[in-house]
Amino acid sequence: xxxxxxxxxxxxxxxxxxxxxxxxxxxxxxxxxxxxxxxxxxxxxxxxxxxxxxxxxxxxxxxxxxxxxxxxxxxxxxxxxxxxxxxxxxxxxxxxxxxxxxxxxxxxxxxxxxxxxxxxxxxxxxxxxxxxxxxxxxxxxxxxxxxxxxxxxxxxxxxxxxxxxxxxxxxxxxxxxxxxxxxxxxxxxxxxxxxxxxxxxxxxxxxxxxxxxxxx
Numbered sequence: 001x002x003x004x005x006x007x008x009x010x011x012x013x014x015x016x017x018x019x020x021x022x023x024x025x026x027x028x029x030x031x032x033x034x035x036x037x038x039x040x041x042x043x044x045x046x047x048x049x050x051x052x053x054x055x056x057x058x059x060x061x062x063x064x065x066x067x068x069x070x071x072x073x074x075x076x077x078x079x080x081x082x083x084x085x086x087x088x089x090x091x092x093x094x095x096x097x098x099x100x101x102x103x104x105x106x107x108x109x110x111x112x113x114x115x116x117x118x119x120x121x122x123x124x125x126x127x128x129x130x131x132x133x134x135x136x137x138x139x140x141x142x143x144x145x146x147x148x149x150x151x152x153x154x155x156x157x158x159x160x161x162x163x164x165x166x167x168x169x170x171x172x173x174x175x176x177x178x179x180x181x182x183x184x185x186x187x188x189x190x191x192x193x194x195x196x197x198x199x200x201x202x203x204x205x206x207x208x209x210x211x212x213x214x215x216x
Contacts, residue, residue: 002080004139004154005178005206006162007185007194008055012172015040015053022167023057023137028126031114033106035137036164054209055164055173058083058104058137059197062204066096066105074134080177081206082139092132101198102205105136139175155184178206 015038023029023036039054060083067075067083074089075096085096097105110131113119140162147160154160155176165173176183185208193212196205 001179003178003206004080004082004144004176005060005185005208006139006165007174007188007208007210009172009174009188009192009210010052010054011210012170013038013053013055014170014172015051016169018167018169019055019164019173022163025120025122026140026163028120028123029106029135030108030112033108033135035104035106035135056102056104056197057207058100058139059102059203059205059207060139061206063202065099065101065201065203069095069099071095078141082141082144083136084138084141085134085136087130087133090133092134094134096134101201101203105134107132107134 017038020034020036020038024034027035029035036055036057039056041052041054043050043052060081062081064075064077064083067077071093072089072091074086074091075083076086077083092107094107097107108131113123143162144154144160147157148154150159152160155165155174158166162173162175165175174184174188176185178185178189180186188210189208192210194208194210196208199205
């Protein structure tokens with residue numbers, strides 16, 4: 001069974017925010033809304049401290065709490081693990097926003113453009129998002145589906161991979177089928193130590209963070 005996940009190598013991420021910019025431009029999210037963010041953190045105790053850059057966004061959980069509270073079934077989980085929002089069913093109640101432990105969802109009260117009254121080319125191509133609906137990262141599901149339909153390899157061919165992965169200048173982000181032993185993420189998870197955010201809540205996040213080599 002296919003289970004699409006994203007992997008972030010924290011040893012490679014330089015905090016450049018290119019993934020954030022690529023996501024925002026490609027998805028034409030309104031001002032103040034960022035589906036992909038990179039947190040700038042510190043670890044250690046003075047004077048032995050280090051900066052850590054942590055890409056965050058929707059974790060596409062195995063057990064998404066946002067889906068459990070949605071009263072209209074607008075939030076759904078595909079067979080491949082991607083969690084989506086049906087704009088035709090969303091009523092903007094914000095239950096999903098409150099239930100998400102990753103602060104990964106946004107609600108825009110009114111249509112807005114990045115530079116005032118006129119839309120950018122990307123915003124015009126995407127069209128104005130309906131106001132008052134929940135939005136979030138969907139792992140560029142439409143892009144992935146179109147690539148698969150063309151026979152492209154998800155996570156390997158840029159046309160079948162999320163925009164943030166393609167844009168990452170340091171190669172910190174990877175995407176693919178976790179259950180494919182020959183895919184781009186299986187070896188990373190097998191050869192490195194990793195963790196997932198808020199895993200203790202039983203959400204089963206589909207976003208893995210690498211931080212060290214696996215012990216022999």
